[in-house]
Amino acid sequence: MAANSPVYGFLLSTANRLGDSSTNIFRSNEADIVDTVTRRQSGEPVRLLSVVGARPNFMKLAPLVTELSKLPEFRHRLVHTGQHYDDQLSGSFFQQLGLPRPDVNLEVGSGTHAAQTAEVMKRIEPVIEHYKPAAVLVVGDVNSTLAAALVAAKMKIPVAHIEAGLRSFDLTMPEEINRRLTDAVSDFLFVTERSGVDNLLREGVSRTKIFLVGNVMIDCLLRHRKLASQSNLLTDLGIRKKGLPVRDYGVLTLHRPSNVDDAKVLRGILEAIGEIAQDFPIFFPVHPRTQRNLERFRLTRLTSNALDRPASGLVLLEPLGYLDFLALNDAARIVFTDSGGIQEETTVLGVPCLTLRNNTERPATIVRGTNHLVGVDPDRIVSAARSALAGVRRMKRRPPLWDGRAAERIVAVLHRRLVD
Numbered sequence: 001m002a003a004n005s006p007v008y009g010f011l012l013s014t015a016n017r018l019g020d021s022s023t024n025i026f027r028s029n030e031a032d033i034v035d036t037v038t039r040r041q042s043g044e045p046v047r048l049l050s051v052v053g054a055r056p057n058f059m060k061l062a063p064l065v066t067e068l069s070k071l072p073e074f075r076h077r078l079v080h081t082g083q084h085y086d087d088q089l090s091g092s093f094f095q096q097l098g099l100p101r102p103d104v105n106l107e108v109g110s111g112t113h114a115a116q117t118a119e120v121m122k123r124i125e126p127v128i129e130h131y132k133p134a135a136v137l138v139v140g141d142v143n144s145t146l147a148a149a150l151v152a153a154k155m156k157i158p159v160a161h162i163e164a165g166l167r168s169f170d171l172t173m174p175e176e177i178n179r180r181l182t183d184a185v186s187d188f189l190f191v192t193e194r195s196g197v198d199n200l201l202r203e204g205v206s207r208t209k210i211f212l213v214g215n216v217m218i219d220c221l222l223r224h225r226k227l228a229s230q231s232n233l234l235t236d237l238g239i240r241k242k243g244l245p246v247r248d249y250g251v252l253t254l255h256r257p258s259n260v261d262d263a264k265v266l267r268g269i270l271e272a273i274g275e276i277a278q279d280f281p282i283f284f285p286v287h288p289r290t291q292r293n294l295e296r297f298r299l300t301r302l303t304s305n306a307l308d309r310p311a312s313g314l315v316l317l318e319p320l321g322y323l324d325f326l327a328l329n330d331a332a333r334i335v336f337t338d339s340g341g342i343q344e345e346t347t348v349l350g351v352p353c354l355t356l357r358n359n360t361e362r363p364a365t366i367v368r369g370t371n372h373l374v375g376v377d378p379d380r381i382v383s384a385a386r387s388a389l390a391g392v393r394r395m396k397r398r399p400p401l402w403d404g405r406a407a408e409r410i411v412a413v414l415h416r417r418l419v420d
């Protein structure tokens with residue numbers, strides 16, 4: 001490969017950022033490769049490589065990075081695939097969650113599923129080849145998760161999947177494909193809820209690989225809840241005024257292709273939520289994909305602008321940072337969403353959540369939490385919202401092990417298996 005080629009430049013800077021003085025990472029086959037076992041025998045820290053790519057990954061990894069940094073036995077490096085690249089979907093999360101700057105950014109950007117997955121695979125292979133981690137940690141179910149897991153597994157590097165075992169049983173969701181395939185090649189399957197263990201056992205995964213540890217996303221929420229309560233967002237939106245109780249309001253998030261790429265479905269959802277929003281404002285932080293479609297289908301007329309501080313209606317907001325979004329959900333009267341993670345977060349916050357999907361891979365949020373599956377039929381959304389609003393305001397019940405200590409348990413397992 002020519003020394004002036006862009007790929008060479010990328011690999012060279014990767015080598016530098018991974019903190020290795022020998023910058024020629026192509027010679028690894030000829031060089032005297034020190035394998036993991038030898039490194040351990042020589043007292044070198046065990047190398048771990050984590051991979052994140054998209055918004056819901058960042059809050060899952062943050063508690064793990066904190067726990068890993070406490071143990072000198074581990075040397076941890078972080079790869080960002082660049083699947084999400086905007087400050088609103090990525091940069092601000094690193095800053096607010098105290099995540100270190102990624103050691104490597106693969107800068108894959110947007111694309112079709114095939115192109116995005118392939119690009120992550122191509123670009124991460126030399127990074128793994130060079131760093132030779134004892135394990136690669138992947139989180140969640142996005143394209144970056146699957147791509148990194150496939151590459152590591154083929155290089156015979158153990159894969160640790162955090163948030164393994166969840167199943168919606170709906171193969172039209174790209175995330176369901178990502179989850180199943182990632183689990184199939186993983187060596188450590190860290191599971192958030194009991195249903196995940198049952199799913200994996202049913203699929204024939206050996207019990208020795210499965211660890212029910214709780215939920216790292218909830219670790220992150222519990223660690224940041226107090227800080228989030230200092231957010232000025234509610235004041236800025238005119239919801240909180242000095243000396244007065246916080247006014248009722250709702251929250252809506254939508255980004256699933258099945259909900260936002262079809263004009264009829266999207267309009268039906270917005271009209272139904274608009275009906276509920278006659279009584280109080282419902283704030284709608286908009287994902288870039290959804291924003292594009294609101295404009296394309298001329299649906300922005302169903303929404304209003306936050307700057308006008310409307311007392312009711314569906315109010316558009318830019319995508320929010322982690323702390324503002326947590327503050328917004330924490331005091332909400334009701335949340336409507338098609339996200340996976342928000343079903344879990346509202347369960348822990350005790351806020352009623354109506355999920356605008358026909359299935360969920362997180363049944364604990366229904367059985368032990370505040371979540372109701374309502375689908376996308378407008379009449380059903382309205383009637384489910386009315387019953388939820390007539391019910392309890394806050395519910396205090398959580399799935400087992402959603403106690404803020406999942407990352408600790410994961411690191412303990414990795415320590416036992418890789419260091420001890």
Ligand code: UD1
Nearest residue numbers: 054055056083084085086089110111142143174175288289
């Ligand atoms: C991805 C994940 C989804 C996750 C969601 C959170 C997959 C299959 N999907 O979906 O599971 O819930 O992230 O947001 O991995 N875009 C920007 N700025 C960015 C990134 C994307 O404007 O920083 C736009 C691009 O136009 C892009 C579109 O958003 O085409 C979709 O991004 P993409 O990463 O393909 O999927 P998400 O819908 O965000």
